[in-house]
Amino acid sequence: MKKTIACCGINCDSCDARIATLTNDNELREKTAATWKAQFGADITPEMINCTGCREEGVKFAHCSECEIRKCADAKGFKTCASCDMLDTCDTVKNLHQYLPEALTNLKNLN
Numbered sequence: 001m002k003k004t005i006a007c008c009g010i011n012c013d014s015c016d017a018r019i020a021t022l023t024n025d026n027e028l029r030e031k032t033a034a035t036w037k038a039q040f041g042a043d044i045t046p047e048m049i050n051c052t053g054c055r056e057e058g059v060k061f062a063h064c065s066e067c068e069i070r071k072c073a074d075a076k077g078f079k080t081c082a083s084c085d086m087l088d089t090c091d092t093v094k095n096l097h098q099y100l101p102e103a104l105t106n107l108k109n110l111n
């Protein structure tokens with residue numbers, strides 16, 4: 001299974017935080033922090049933009065390391081929510097997938 005598909009289905013490969021981390025690109029960290037700050041209304045600084053991916057070894061972006069979906073999948077012993085028979089009914093993932101339907105598609109494609 002592709003490790004860069006996060007528990008929730010986001011493709012970490014195309015995440016600017018991961019790209020900025022792997023390439024140590026401070027300009028991309030600044031741009032990503034500004035974009036996410038505007039998008040999510042959260043106080044996100046360039047210093048916070050460090051992440052190797054949800055299921056990869058290494059540093060995690062704070063909001064992803066505290067993610068309820070990730071915690072829940074971990075607690076159930078799943079690599080991703082694709083293994084869960086509640087995928088189509090779970091409100092926790094539904095909250096995310098209503099904004100990021102491609103994440104649900106990525107999970108479905110894992111099965």
Ligand code: SF4
Nearest residue numbers: 012015051054061064
């Ligand atoms: S876990 Fe990291 S790489 Fe994946 S979406 Fe979250 S911030 Fe991006």
Ligand code: SF4
Nearest residue numbers: 072073081084087090
């Ligand atoms: S209950 Fe929801 S968040 Fe938890 S593993 Fe299943 S689909 Fe994912």
